[in-house]
Amino acid sequence: MRSVIINRYxxxxxxxxxxxxxxxxxxxxxxxxxxxxxxxPADAALRAGAFESVLGHRFPLGIGWxxxxxxxxxxxxxxxxxxxxxxxxxxxxFGVGSGTHASHVVLPAASVASAPKDVDLVAAATFGLNALxxxxxxDLLDLADxxxxxxTGAAGGVGDYAVALGAQxxxxxIGVAREHDExxxxxxxxxxxxxxxxxxxxAVRALIPGGADGLLDAAQLGAGALGAVRDGGSFVAVxxxxxxxxxxxxxxxxxxxxxxxxxxxxxxxxVDAGWLRLRVAATFPLAxxxxxxxxxxxxxxxxxxxxxx
Numbered sequence: 001m002r003s004v005i006i007n008r009y010x011x012x013x014x015x016x017x018x019x020x021x022x023x024x025x026x027x028x029x030x031x032x033x034x035x036x037x038x039x040x041p042a043d044a045a046l047r048a049g050a051f052e053s054v055l056g057h058r059f060p061l062g063i064g065w066x067x068x069x070x071x072x073x074x075x076x077x078x079x080x081x082x083x084x085x086x087x088x089x090x091x092x093x094f095g096v097g098s099g100t101h102a103s104h105v106v107l108p109a110a111s112v113a114s115a116p117k118d119v120d121l122v123a124a125a126t127f128g129l130n131a132l133x134x135x136x137x138x139d140l141l142d143l144a145d146x147x148x149x150x151x152t153g154a155a156g157g158v159g160d161y162a163v164a165l166g167a168q169x170x171x172x173x174i175g176v177a178r179e180h181d182e183x184x185x186x187x188x189x190x191x192x193x194x195x196x197x198x199x200x201x202x203a204v205r206a207l208i209p210g211g212a213d214g215l216l217d218a219a220q221l222g223a224g225a226l227g228a229v230r231d232g233g234s235f236v237a238v239x240x241x242x243x244x245x246x247x248x249x250x251x252x253x254x255x256x257x258x259x260x261x262x263x264x265x266x267x268x269x270x271v272d273a274g275w276l277r278l279r280v281a282a283t284f285p286l287a288x289x290x291x292x293x294x295x296x297x298x299x300x301x302x303x304x305x306x307x308x309x
Contacts, residue, residue, distance in 0.1 A: 001020055001022040001023075001098075002017055002019060002020075002102060002286060002309065003017070003020050003099070003102035003103070004062070004063050004064065004099065004289050005017075005018045005059075005061060005062055006060065006061050007059045009047065009048060009052060011047075012290035012291075012294050014047065015063075015289050015293065016060075017287060017289070018060065020098060023098070023104070023106045025074060025075035026075050027075050027076045027077045028075060028110070029075040029108055029109060030075065030081055030106070030107060031074075031104055032067060032087060032089065032104065032105050032106075033072040033103070034067055034069040034103055034104060035069040035121035035124075035125070035308070036068050036121055036122035036123075036124070036126075036306045036308050037066055037068075037100040037102075037306065037307045037309075038065075038125045038128075038129065038306050039293065039304070039306070040065060040066065040129055040157070040296075040304075043063050043064060043065070043099075043101070044293050044297055046063060061099075062098040062101070064091065064100030064101035064307075065090055065092060065099070065129045066090060066126065066127075066128045067090070067100035067105055067107075068086075068089075068115055068121040068122070068125035068128075069086075070087070070121075071085045071087055072104070075109075080109070086121060086124075087112050087115050088112070088114075088115045088116075088125070088127075088128050089259070090111055090128045090129055090132060090264065091105060101289065102286075102309065103286070107259075109261070110259070111260075111264075112261050112264075113262075113264035113267075113268050114268060116268045116269075116271035116272050116278075117272050118271075119278055122283060122306050123278040123280050123306075125304075125306050126278050126279065126306060127161070127267065127276060128267075129157075130160075131270075131276065132258075132260060132264060133161075133238065133255055133257040134158050134159075134162035134165050134216070135161075135263055136258065136260075136263075137158075137236045137255040138166060138216070140234075141214040141215075142214075143171055143213055145170040145171070146170060146172065147172065148173075148208055148213045148214070149166040149173050149174070149213070149214050150194075150212035150215040150216070150229070151163050151166065151174070151190075151218060152196075152217050152218055152219035152221055152225055153177065153217075153218035153219030153220070154175030154176055154177045155184055156219070157218075158216075158218040158238055159177070160185075160277070162216045162218060163185060163189050164188045164189045164270075164276055166216075167188075167189030168189070168270070173189055173190045173192070174191065174204065174207065175190035175192070176204075176219070177195075177196060178195065179196075182195070184302070188277065192207055194207070196219075200224065200228050201225075212228055212233065213229075213234070214229070214233055215233070215234070215236070216236050217236065217238065217242060218238055222237070222241075222243070222244045223244035226244050226247060229248075231249055231250070232248070232250065232251075233251070234250065234253075235252045236252075237252070237253070237254040238255055239254065240254050279302060280306055281295075281301040281304055281305055282295060282301070282303075282305050282306070283307075283308050284306070284307055284308070285307070286307055286309045289307060
């Protein structure tokens with residue numbers, strides 16, 4: 001099998017395509033022949049050394065979280081999946097074996113769900129990490145039906161799904177993004193829109209004088225966004241460095257996404273139902289993975305960059 005690896009931290013030039021032995025699934029596992037694997041900012045961060053304090057220098061490291069493809073081998077004890085099934089899945093654990101930026105990957109069956117029925121597998125590779133992150137962040141916010149959810153970075157990967165999922169949960173969603181993204185954010189389900197500004201608290205409190213009940217900080221504004229939350233509200237960051245110190249009895253935490261095949265199946269159904277959107281910004285063959293990383297780092301993508309083995 002082919003797999004993207006790094007043997008040192010650095011720029012896109014450190015990415016290599018390695019030939020490795022194709023793994024066999026153990027008990028409770030399946031092997032997926034990969035049709036598409038989204039490239040996330042976290043993948044570029046790993047390559048650049050952002051997780052060096054955790055991973056050290058145990059090279060080679062594999063890269064990639066999201067995956068969509070077809071099951072081509074099944075371990076013992078797996079009864080609800082079959083060879084040939086089109087599936088989506090999420091791999092977490094930076095650098096553990098090979099990542100999903102490869103031709104094949106072995107994963108626990110519990111991390112796998114049926115792919116959406118009405119989209120191709122390349123598009124299906126785009127929603128797992130971001131949608132699961134958004135869903136688990138909303139669980140942490142624990143907002144009651146009809147309360148207000150503020151989402152920063154509402155036009156981005158996690159933010160877009162947080163808006164859609166919040167609306168599905170019966171929340172009054174307020175999306176924060178650049179002014180030209182308003183129509184897109186409202187199309188995802190936002191009831192209100194706030195243009196990104198240096199005075200987020202002032203702009204939000206003009207709409208909600210007391211502040212939002214909960215905030216999902218997909219834009220990683222940190223302490224600069226806390227003033228938009230009401231006293232005693234809740235705040236969820238998407239990365240540890242952007243988690244602010246609590247104030248005014250606001251409950252502050254960070255979401256650390258975990259694989260969850262059951263929830264992924266529900267999200268896949270949301271894609272088929274049309275309330276979760278899939279957006280592919282561009283595709284790259286595995287051999288051009290360095291160019292794909294450059295495209296992610298350049299930013300401004302409305303949709304995901306997908307590697308196609």
